[in-house]
Amino acid sequence: MLCDAADTLETAYDVIVAGAGTGGCVVAGRLAQAGLSVLLVEAGPPDTAEPAIADAGAWVGLLGGPCDWGYAYAPSPAVADRAIAIPRGRVLGGSSSINAMLWNRGHPSDYDGWAAAGATGWDFAAVLPYFKRAEDWEGGETPLRGAGGPLRIExxxxxxxxxxxxxxxxxxxxxxxxxxxxxxxxxxxxxxNLNKRGARRWSVVDGYVRPLAGDPNLTVLTGATALGLLLAGTACTGLRLGLDGGIREVRARHEVVLALGAIGTPALLMRSGIGDPADLARLGIATRHALPGIGRNLQDxxxxxxxxxxxxxxxxxxxxxxxxxxxxxxxxxxxxxxxxxxxxxxxxxxxxxxxxxxxxxxxxxxxxxxxxxxxxxxxxxxxxxxxxxxxxxxxxxxxxxxxxxxxxxxxxxxxxxxxxxxxxxxxxxxxxxxxxxxxxxxxxxxxxxxxxxFHTCGTCAMGTGPAAVVDPALNLHGVAGLRIADASVMPTIPTGNTQAAVVMIAERAAAFVRDAAG
CATH class of the missing domain: 3.30.560.10 (Glucose Oxidase, domain 3)
Incomplete structure (x- = not known):
């Protein structure tokens, strides 16, 4: 169900997914299919608001426009003191709706490197089934490729x-x-490899959300800004939203999943009082839970x-x-x-x-x-x-x-x-x-x-050491009921475009949440 008004919201859902981008749409779609009630929250408009999104050859014109958050990397002497634009999708589907549709996993050893870096159980053999689960590869199923999945790859x-x-x-x-x-x-x-069908972009909205139109288990809320997490001691209980000029609080019966991307997710955590205490004190934010690794390890x-x-x-x-x-x-x-x-x-x-x-x-x-x-x-x-x-x-x-x-x-x-x-x-x-x-x-x-x-990642890295932010099940260290399912959890950047890896992470996150919910 697509909604954009406060009066259509329920007070609680089984799972709240903050961010309807590449990771968020995957998690929400899979959990709704599994029978959980899911609220999927997106700050931007529906992807149908911009007809060019559907045109596989028109993506460049979307960069810097109303469906882009408009971020930029800070100038530095190494790049001739230039600011470098870093497009991120502010629309249903997130960057999956405005990117170049490249579907590259990188090299298999990238994921073996994740496991070696502390992301236990994320070696290539372990993640391959989740890559395959997402794919509808034009060549059909092989030992390395999937067929019949939500995302058409051509x-x-x-x-x-x-x-x-x-x-x-x-x-x-x-x-x-x-x-x-x-x-x-x-x-x-x-x-x-491109996630498209003929001349049409085939985004995560097309693959995971649009097929569930009318499904009462999935509520898609656009035009809503995630303002902060609701915390009760060391547990996350819901999300505070900016909607229709006011503020609404929505509770999660099981979990909140953050999928706001490698910029939005650490920013929301810090604004909620989770991060490096020194950074939070600088901003006048009371520390609710100390995790100094948040915002570190940015890679591109x-x-x-x-x-x-x-x-x-x-x-x-x-x-x-x-x-x-x-x-x-x-x-x-x-x-x-x-x-x-x-x-x-x-x-x-x-x-x-x-x-x-x-x-x-x-x-x-x-x-x-x-x-x-x-x-x-x-x-x-x-x-x-x-x-x-x-x-x-x-x-x-x-x-x-x-x-x-x-x-x-x-x-x-x-x-x-x-x-x-x-x-x-x-x-x-x-x-x-x-x-x-x-x-x-x-x-x-x-x-x-x-x-x-446009491959920003790593700012809430997965692992078990003192700098890690999430554990290998994508739970935030020290906070119950809160997981992350986006590029921020990558401990090291893969040697390929990051879209496919984010979908894989989200497929696995959905499995973790489903299993935990029983």
């Missing part, structure tokens, strides 16, 4: 010329072509915008998500997993600082690399106790010499593609940069071109 039926050129060019450079980007190893070039993948090429002639209209193919490779021998990733863009891809250095009009395309094995660790700092108060986000991009060296090498790899027959057939001429760069030039280019893959 590759391009008719790849764009730039996507085809990436595959052929990678072959010329001696890189393997993968039949499946989510196969046993992700090193090589592949057609991108740095992306270079962009390595652009002119083409001999127009390459045709946008297809799929405006990309369609990707490449993963290792910056140096001996790494457990590919640490570099690139994707094609069926048009120019550059921030204003780079766009000002060349004429990017006419037939232009891009191959944009980024670092999936980044080692920089940042933080989230709450600046106000008010619900709409500012947060300062510092990802610490390019602060580690190893990260800069890997990305500098990635520029050379992408420029080497321009020398392959596949790219010469397109008439590819490098524009930004126009040639191989000397070391000092590469450092300057990195600082001006660095952006983000």
């Amino acid at each position: 590759t391009s039926a008719d790849p764009h010329p730039v996507a085809a050129a990436l595959l052929a060019g990678a072959t010329e450079l001696g890189m393997p072509i993968l039949a499946d980007a989510n196969g046993p190893d992700n090193a090589g070039a592949a057609l991108a 993948h740095p992306l270079l915008m962009g390595i652009n090429f002119s083409a001999r002639a127009p390459l045709g209209p946008v297809r799929d998500n405006g990309g369609g193919a990707q490449l993963n490779w290792r910056s140096r021998a001996g790494l457990r997993a590919p640490d570099l990733h690139a994707f094609v863009v069926q048009g120019s891809h550059a921030g204003p600082e780079i766009a000002a250095t060349a004429d990017l009009s006419g037939p232009v395309f891009a191959v944009s690399p980024g670092l999936m094995g980044s080692t920089g660790i940042g933080s989230l700092r709450l600046e106000s106790a008010e619900p709409d108060g500012a947060v300062t986000l510092r990802p610490n991009f390019l602060t580690e010499p190893a990260d800069r060296a890997a990305l500098a090498g990635a520029i050379d790899t992408i420029l080497a593609l321009a020398e392959t027959a596949a790219f010469r057939d397109l008439g590819a001429v490098p524009l930004t940069p126009a040639r191989r760069l000397r070391p000092a030039e590469a450092e300057a280019f990195l600082a001006r071109a660095c952006s983000t893959f």
Whole structure:
């Protein structure tokens, strides 16, 4: 049931899910299917309020618009003192409704690394069933892929010329072509896995919420802001909401699940008095429960915008998500997993600082690399106790010499593609940069071109040590009746787009809650 008015709310539900984004929709849908009464709370509007959401090729126009929270990473010298926009969906479906629909798990060893870091029971063998449970893979069920799940996953039926050129060019450079980007190893070039059905985005709303329209177990409340948690001693009993200009309190009979994302979840916890006591005292917030790890361990993948090429002639209209193919490779021998990733863009891809250095009009395309094995660790700092108060986000991009060296090498790899027959057939001429760069030039280019893959995570990390925020069952340490099911719980960032990992986390969170509720 979709509602947006206070008078339709009940006073209590079995489970309250705060945040109807990628994780929240999965948890709410699964628990409602299991027979629990669920309230799913979203600050933004329904996804039907913006028709472009459904168009798989229109997502770029959603960034920075009314369905985006409008966050930005703080300027730092390492990125030429620029603020870097970090789009996050403020709409039913969250970032699943405005993202590029990429479905990449990363490398299997990423999750073995989670288990080694203290997230016991989250190794790849343990999480694989939850990845598969979510999928309706176009190729059908395999030992690694799922079929018949809520999320349709497809590759391009008719790849764009730039996507085809990436595959052929990678072959010329001696890189393997993968039949499946989510196969046993992700090193090589592949057609991108996309959560879409034909030309239509297939978000978590489509997969987990819309099929339950009319189900009395699921109440979806849009236009409602989560203001704080209701706490009774060391137990969470409900949620305080801002709705219709007033404040409502709703109780949870079993649990509250936070799925506000790696920015919203730690902010709500701190505003509720849960966090580092020193941080809370700075804001005049009384400490209800001390958890100093909240807001620490922020991680993201740095992306270079962009390595652009002119083409001999127009390459045709946008297809799929405006990309369609990707490449993963290792910056140096001996790494457990590919640490570099690139994707094609069926048009120019550059921030204003780079766009000002060349004429990017006419037939232009891009191959944009980024670092999936980044080692920089940042933080989230709450600046106000008010619900709409500012947060300062510092990802610490390019602060580690190893990260800069890997990305500098990635520029050379992408420029080497321009020398392959596949790219010469397109008439590819490098524009930004126009040639191989000397070391000092590469450092300057990195600082001006660095952006983000929108993969903010880690700010409420899972584990058992003193810095951990949730345990391996996603319970908040020391607070009963409260779990987290979003990217904030990742102890380390996977070497891939984070959407698939968040869905997996949420699938498992729903199983934990269902089992606990009996």
